[in-house]
Amino acid sequence: MSETTEWKGYLLSLSKGSLLLQSPYIHDGSPVYGPDSDSTTMAVAGIQFLHAQGQKFTAIRLPLSVDAQVVYMSTSVDSPQRNEELDEDNVDWHLIDGEEATLVLSQSDDEQYEFDEPSGTELIDDDLFKDMNAAWEHECSPQHVSQGAYVSQSQYYEGGAARLSLASQNFAGKTIWPPRQMDASGTRLPPEDAFLADAATVESWTKLSAAGAPSEFSLRAPILGGVQTVLVKFEEGPRGVFLVCDDVNYSPRIGDKVHFGVRRIYAQEGLIRYGLKAIPRLN
Amino acid sequence: MVVAGNGAFLDSTGATVCSSVESDRLNQMLVLLRRDMVDVAVIGAGQTKYGNHQLGLKGMWAEAAEKAFASVDKNFDPRQVDEAFIGSVAFGGGQLGNTAALLTEHSGMEGVAVRRVENACASSGFALRDAWMAIKSGQADIVVAGGIEKMNDLSPERKRFWLGVSGDTEWERLAGLTFPGTYALMARRHFHEHQSSHDDLVHISVKNHMHGFENEQAHLRKQVSFEKAASGFMVADPLTLYDCCPTSDGASCVILAADHIVRQFTDDPVWVRSSGAGSDRLALHDRPSITQLVATQKASKSAYSAAGITARDVDLAEVHDCFTIAEMIATEDLGFAESGQGGLFARNGEGIRNEGSVCLNPSGGLKSKGHPLGATGTGQAVEVFKQLRGSVESERQVRDAEIGITHNVGGSGATCAVHVFGRDRNE
Numbered sequence: 001m002s003e004t005t006e007w008k009g010y011l012l013s014l015s016k017g018s019l020l021l022q023s024p025y026i027h028d029g030s031p032v033y034g035p036d037s038d039s040t041t042m043a044v045a046g047i048q049f050l051h052a053q054g055q056k057f058t059a060i061r062l063p064l065s066v067d068a069q070v071v072y073m074s075t076s077v078d079s080p081q082r083n084e085e086l087d088e089d090n091v092d093w094h095l096i097d098g099e100e101a102t103l104v105l106s107q108s109d110d111e112q113y114e115f116d117e118p119s120g121t122e123l124i125d126d127d128l129f130k131d132m133n134a135a136w137e138h139e140c141s142p143q144h145v146s147q148g149a150y151v152s153q154s155q156y157y158e159g160g161a162a163r164l165s166l167a168s169q170n171f172a173g174k175t176i177w178p179p180r181q182m183d184a185s186g187t188r189l190p191p192e193d194a195f196l197a198d199a200a201t202v203e204s205w206t207k208l209s210a211a212g213a214p215s216e217f218s219l220r221a222p223i224l225g226g227v228q229t230v231l232v233k234f235e236e237g238p239r240g241v242f243l244v245c246d247d248v249n250y251s252p253r254i255g256d257k258v259h260f261g262v263r264r265i266y267a268q269e270g271l272i273r274y275g276l277k278a279i280p281r282l283n
Numbered sequence: 284m285v286v287a288g289n290g291a292f293l294d295s296t297g298a299t300v301c302s303s304v305e306s307d308r309l310n311q312m313l314v315l316l317r318r319d320m321v322d323v324a325v326i327g328a329g330q331t332k333y334g335n336h337q338l339g340l341k342g343m344w345a346e347a348a349e350k351a352f353a354s355v356d357k358n359f360d361p362r363q364v365d366e367a368f369i370g371s372v373a374f375g376g377g378q379l380g381n382t383a384a385l386l387t388e389h390s391g392m393e394g395v396a397v398r399r400v401e402n403a404c405a406s407s408g409f410a411l412r413d414a415w416m417a418i419k420s421g422q423a424d425i426v427v428a429g430g431i432e433k434m435n436d437l438s439p440e441r442k443r444f445w446l447g448v449s450g451d452t453e454w455e456r457l458a459g460l461t462f463p464g465t466y467a468l469m470a471r472r473h474f475h476e477h478q479s480s481h482d483d484l485v486h487i488s489v490k491n492h493m494h495g496f497e498n499e500q501a502h503l504r505k506q507v508s509f510e511k512a513a514s515g516f517m518v519a520d521p522l523t524l525y526d527c528c529p530t531s532d533g534a535s536c537v538i539l540a541a542d543h544i545v546r547q548f549t550d551d552p553v554w555v556r557s558s559g560a561g562s563d564r565l566a567l568h569d570r571p572s573i574t575q576l577v578a579t580q581k582a583s584k585s586a587y588s589a590a591g592i593t594a595r596d597v598d599l600a601e602v603h604d605c606f607t608i609a610e611m612i613a614t615e616d617l618g619f620a621e622s623g624q625g626g627l628f629a630r631n632g633e634g635i636r637n638e639g640s641v642c643l644n645p646s647g648g649l650k651s652k653g654h655p656l657g658a659t660g661t662g663q664a665v666e667v668f669k670q671l672r673g674s675v676e677s678e679r680q681v682r683d684a685e686i687g688i689t690h691n692v693g694g695s696g697a698t699c700a701v702h703v704f705g706r707d708r709n710e
Contacts, residue, residue, distance in 0.1 A: 149447060149456045159453060178454055178569075204475070204573065206460075206467035207520045214461050215443040227459035231468050231568060239568040241458040241468075254475050265457050275457060 004118040008045040008261035009034070009245055009279055011118040018108075020115040021046045023101035025124040031101040032124060034246045035132045035224065036263040039103060040067040040274065043095050044074040044164075044262040046105045051075065059090050061109070063097040070274045073160035074262050128223060135219040139267045146216055146268040156273055163275050164262055167192035168238065175236040198259045200232035200278075203239065205252040216266040230278050232258060245277035257281040322542040322708050323418045324552035327355035328668040330535035330661075333502040333653030335435045338532075340378060341389045344369075344431050347534035347658075348390035351427075355538060356549040361391035364538075365423035368413040370406030370430035371399055371657035374445045375437050386431065395427075401657075403449035404605060406430055408660030408691025408700030411537060412558045415702075418541045425544070429536040430662065432655035442530065449694040451566035462605065463519035463527060465567050465695040470521055470608035473574045479626025481513070481521050484607035486629040488512045488525045488650060491604060494636055495647020497679045502531045502653030526607040531653030535662035542708070553671045556686075556703040559586030565697045574623075578699035579616035579692065586688070587618070590703040591710065594618030597641050598684040599670055601663035603692040603699075604648040613690055614643070617701075642681045645670060660691035660700060667704045 005012045006024075013020040021042050023031045033042075043066045050057070059078050062068050068082035080086050094109040104113050138144055159178065161167035168177035171189050179192055207228045210221040221227050228244040230252050244250055245261050260276040267273065292300040292309075301309060329350025331343050338346065352359055369383040378385060383397040400410040407430025414428035434442065447461040455465065473479050489512055495501040507525060515523030545552050561581025564570050570577070587593060594617060602617070604610035611625035619641055620628040628634065634643035646652045646666040649659060667687035669675045689702045 149444070149452045151453055151457065155453060204468040204472040206464050206471065206522075207517075208459060208461070208464045208467075209516075209518055211439075212461060212463045212518045213443070213459060214447045214456050215440045216456075217459060218440050218443065229459045229464055229468070231472075231573070241455055241460060241566075241568050243459045254471070273457065 004120055005049075006120055007049050008259070009037070010042050010045050011120050012046070012049055013115045013118050015113070015115050018104055018106035018113055019046055019050060020098075020113065020118070021103040021105070022118050024121050025101070025129070026121045027124050027126070027129050031121070032129060033101045034124065035128070035220070036246065036265075036277065037101075038264060039063070039065045039097060040070050041262050041264065042101070042103055044071055046095070046103060047071065047075045047077050050105060057093050059086055060093040060095055061091055062095050065097050066095060067272070067274070069157070069160075070164065070262070073157075074164040074274075076165070131223045132220060135223060136264070136267070139219050140270065140272060142270045144267075146266070149214065149216060151268075151273065153269075153271060161192055166196035166198070166260070166276070168194050168196050168236070170194050175238060177234070177236075177238040177240065196234045196236055196238065200234045200240070200258055200260075202230045202252050202254055202256040202258060203233050204231040204254060205229065216268070228252065230258065232278065242276060242278040245279045250280050252280070321419050321421060323415050323539050323555045324542065324545045325537055325555060325664065325668045325704070326540045326545060326548040326552055327351045327353075327359065327538040328536065328665040329354050330500060330658070330665045331533050332500045333531040333533035333655055333658075333662070336433070336532035340382070340386065340431060340433055343433065343532065343534040344386040344429070344536075345390050347429065347431070347536040348392075348427075351536035351538055352391075356551065357547070359538070359548055363425050364392050364395050364427050365425050366414065366417050367392055367395050367397040367427040367429070368400050368410035368417075369397065369428075370401070370408070370410035370660060371432060372401060372403060372406060372445070372449065373399070374432050374434050374656060375441070376445075377433070382431075386429075392427065402698045403693035404603070404654070404656045405660055405691045405693030405698045405700055406657040407535065407662070408689065408702070409560065409698070411661055411664055411689075411702060412560055412700050414537075414539050415555050415558045418539055424541045426539045427536060428539060428661050428664075429534065430655075430658035430660055431534040432657040433532050434530040434655060435532050446530070454568070455566055462695060463522055466606040466608050467519035467522045468567060469573050469612065469695075470606075473608065473612065473626070474521070476574055477623035477626060479611065483611060483626035483629045484522075484526050485509055485512045486632070487604065487607040487610050487634075490629075490635055491610075491644050491648040491650040494645050494679070495651025497676055498647050498652055499676065501647045501651050502529050502533075503647075503651045522606055522608065528605050528649035528654040531655040533653060533655035533658045533662065535658045535665050537661045537664045537668070551672055553668045554705050554708045556592075556705045556709050557586045557589035559583060559589065559701045560699065561585070562698050563696055565694070567695055574612065576612060576616050576692065576696035576699065578696050579613055579690065579701070582699040582701040583617050583690070586701040586703050590705070592686060592703060595640070597686050597688050599642040599645050599667065599681045599687040601646060601666050601687070601689045602643050602648060603659070603690050604644060604650050605654055605692070607650065609692065610643065610648065613692075617688070617690060619643070636679070637682050645675075645679060645681050660689065663689035663691060664702065664704070671704060671706055
């Protein structure tokens, strides 16, 4: 019997070297993705879990439903979908898109997988689920012209490693994040060569009403009753601001410890922008 | 005296009076001397009422300019203007390019050298600084500084887009922050570090509404009770509606002149005794502290020093209170209260007109008078000009006012301009 582990907002079960990932939210008896999750965000969480368990790998086969570029920027794990020159012999891992909001990470793609029903699921509000799905569908459609901030694709990808995996710079004994081009004396800084630890402390927070939220959240903020943001300080020193993950269930306080999971932020020109969101460490 | 090819000064016999190295130094000294010698005065100032205007950009600017021209005591002709600097975010993007040329074309200044100045909400504070510098440099004698913004003709969603373009787009905005959010983060941290509270912010809101109530140019001319201001609709926790300035349409215009021609226009000038400015990192999370604005500290230190004053000499201050927490922090950064004591300053009723040592926001500030982004900085100067000349509504007059300052901040503190005005010139 496999034991359920909660990891970055998802439920994980290990069985015979394979990993089942499932969204904790249940709607009409089936698992469904939460307000800012999808198969890409859960795939990233699964790979990060295996890496944390010592299962290091650098390549994986991904289903079409998963954004291979986001997986690469988040985990440094490449895939034939993203990199045609990848040596297929080095691709030992497979991500299989299961029914509803489930994924399997395995070193084989020709087996039937048997997992126990994970514990720790919760019912998602019917209106919230339907309204969020409709909002994302509308936002992601090519016809939708977002009034959101114009973070172009090139700008988004330029900062991708810092945004999705906390890639940071080390210079003159200091850790720098988000990346900077020059220091205060005009010295050109080196590229990112390290990663911040996945741990920070809340220094301030706010919840913006739907009326005050940026226009890129205009479809979803009213459904969530606003958007929550925390300003945190990382253990290495830098500070950052992050939305709160699945923020319907958490009221931040100064001093709270948080870690981070990759989630959807918003969509523009048919491209979903992903980023890290803060998850409270409850113990 | 002639200048040789090598830059040396020669007398009529061809003998060297001073070498090229010495002449470089002499030139530098002359520039510095001239800069110190030219004083700059405000000879006229006017603005539209702030609020929801039926007028568009051209109409609002023409009204503000006309009022400024009319406020000059004698002999002013807009064709005398040498340069013009007009601040605007160009909110809505309707006339993003060449905004300033369009406006001078419609205000009797056709053909003048003009440009738009953009530094978010501090656009016209920096337009004023540019105008002051143009005269100080000796390149111009009469210069117009102004500002304008049309904000209320957009759909709510489009307005929210434009309200967020001056913050850190790549990181802050994608973390759900617009300025109410960034200032809310500052407020909560200030409460945590300095034992201040939302009640302190409420005192600021009540004061500024009280000041603005008598101001015919104000957007929100209504007094609010402590209880009402304390229980407003939550915009960005902990900031409520009564902590936030309105989005306003409006324009403002100030006319500056060099000292040697001031008396042609008025016997009652207001002198721009100094201009200070500073900047800081754009994103809140990149700053060492979020409970102070380094740009304000730099700008005020520079301005006070150049004017030979301290904060204790200031009789009135138009402070950039886009949110009440912004005034509380500015109270500290401008030197009216010790660091961390801005809450106590507000709680004790300091800053109220004719009750404390300094009056903060006699116009009602951004909170009550309104905040048409690009117009705000020179709009503050309009108020100080009138206060120092004793020409505001009598019930609004700050008694015995000799020195006033304007404090204009861009966004969450990335830029700041501070100007010191006086009835007298620098000694």
